[in-house]
Amino acid sequence: MRSAPEKAGLYIHVPFCRRKCPYCHFASAPPREGDWETWREGIEREAALRSRPEIEFETLYFGGGTPSLLDPADISGLIAALGRRLRLRIAEFTLEANPAAGTDDATLARWAGVGVTRLSVGVQSFDDATLAVLGRDYAAADALSFLSRARRAGFEAIGIDLMAGVPGESRASLRRTLEAVERAGPDHVSVYLLENVEGLPFEAVLAENPVDDDAAASAFEYLAAGLGSLGLARYEISNFARPGFECRHNLKYWRGEPFLGLGPSAGSRIGAERWTNAAGLAAWSQALATGADPRAEGVVLDPERNFREAIVAGLRLVAGIDLAEFQRRFGVDVGARFEREIAELWSDGLITLEGGILRIPEDRLLVSNRVMAAFV
Ligand code: SF4
Structure with missing residues (x-):
């Protein structure tokens, strides 16, 4: 099938x-x-x-x-x-x-x-x-x-x-x-x-x-x-x-789903692979015309970096991250794995964990750098 x-x-x-x-x-x-x-x-x-x-x-x-x-x-x-x-x-x-x-x-x-x-x-x-x-x-x-x-x-x-x-x-x-x-x-x-x-x-x-x-x-x-x-x-x-x-x-x-970018400077994420194309029209198009790869940079993330990146992206959303769904997708229990970090951020009012949803309060989103840094 x-x-x-x-x-x-x-x-x-x-x-x-x-x-x-x-x-x-x-x-x-x-x-x-x-x-x-x-x-x-x-x-x-x-x-x-x-x-x-x-x-x-x-x-x-x-x-x-x-x-x-x-x-x-x-x-x-x-x-x-x-x-x-x-x-x-x-x-x-x-x-x-x-x-x-x-x-x-x-x-x-x-x-x-x-x-x-x-x-x-x-x-x-x-x-x-x-x-x-x-x-x-x-x-x-x-x-x-x-x-x-x-x-x-x-x-x-x-x-x-x-x-x-x-x-x-x-x-x-x-x-x-x-x-x-x-x-x-x-x-x-x-x-x-x-x-x-x-x-x-x-x-x-x-x-x-x-x-x-x-x-x-x-x-x-x-x-x-x-x-x-x-x-x-x-x-x-x-x-x-x-x-x-x-x-x-x-x-x-923000949900860590795959996307493909075509054209100069476009970024892509397919599976654990991330890449960015050459930014200039000439460099990008000449690479393609000669059968070369038009990427300027690329990386294959290891599983640890992959799920950490997904946490940082997901926390940008007001809805936050559903930890049960996250565990299904990435095999990581975020609550247990980051227990100390979450407790510290929670005591400073920078994060909430209710009903299995980890999120940044809306009025703290713009100053979320410290939260993101804890998961990078
Ligand atoms: S040059 Fe102006 S119109 Fe063009 S992409 Fe930049 S901001 Fe937008």
């Missing part, structure tokens, strides 16, 4: 943006002539290289970069090509979109028509001054209009990304953002803290207008509380959703 296929997530990295935002550290750049074709050929080659009949992909996520630069016809062509190499049975298909990309109503409807179920829109803020500081080339009103047109196009879910810890942000600017979120009515919101990455143009902005960690954390928690009062419940450190609208694809990362 054939065993049931293992369910996995498939991530496709689109490494192109119309222009580079000054704070962005993702593998993305404006495409040069021929780059789209190079990328497309590379994705097909990599899919053939990673073809595994025992794995069935049930979620698909086009991230970037700006995947919304792709025409719907290109997306359906690419999915058809992937389907010849990988076993696809897609229940959730997310496309990241930029509200400045000049997308018309017909394109929005055609994305829904080629199977996109979730549109994830990189709004960052609904405050014009904050958008200007971030160097985004649209106004809050443009983002609102994009979201209402996307809603009419018929996606099953609409998500937005927001940012906290931006120079110049204030309670008033954050309140404006929350008011606009209420008007837009997204099903899912991700909130990220702005990172200061060495060597990026934004380093100079932050040097002139530093944001201290406490102020950034307080801005984050202000947004988190506001989203909660709008019915968007936190389910992971940075993610909020209306009930039933959690991102299935991203849940795989």
Whole structure:
């Protein structure tokens, strides 16, 4: 008898943006002539290289970069090509979109028509001054209009990304953002803290207008509380959703389930194997064109590191870790194995263990480094 296929997530990295935002550290750049074709050929080659009949992909996520630069016809062509190499049975298909990309109503409807179920829109803020500081080339009103047109196009879910810890942000600017979120009515919101990455143009902005960690954390928690009062419940450190609208694809990362990433800089986890692709389009595509492996780094985790990693990822979830299920999957009794660590963290109010569920209290998630360090 054939065993049931293992369910996995498939991530496709689109490494192109119309222009580079000054704070962005993702593998993305404006495409040069021929780059789209190079990328497309590379994705097909990599899919053939990673073809595994025992794995069935049930979620698909086009991230970037700006995947919304792709025409719907290109997306359906690419999915058809992937389907010849990988076993696809897609229940959730997310496309990241930029509200400045000049997308018309017909394109929005055609994305829904080629199977996109979730549109994830990189709004960052609904405050014009904050958008200007971030160097985004649209106004809050443009983002609102994009979201209402996307809603009419018929996606099953609409998500937005927001940012906290931006120079110049204030309670008033954050309140404006929350008011606009209420008007837009997204099903899912991700909130990220702005990172200061060495060597990026934004380093100079932050040097002139530093944001201290406490102020950034307080801005984050202000947004988190506001989203909660709008019915968007936190389910992971940075993610909020209306009930039933959690991102299935991203849940795989936190639940220790397998995922395959195709494209420059994409990461993968299959079984105990983890790897990350070369970040540059040229290095990644040339490796694939010459039959070489496009990975920049990879590791096969021993069982101990594998389950420790799964604990750290699982504790990011508000629901925490079901220890009985964890023992079934990894053969480890976490309560017994980490009895001393759990007792210490519990006495400091940093963790709870009730009804067989180990979790970090929601108001301590953002300062969870000490908890995570105990299990690494
Ligand atoms: S649009 Fe997104 S991926 Fe592209 S440069 Fe800006 S932040 Fe980076």
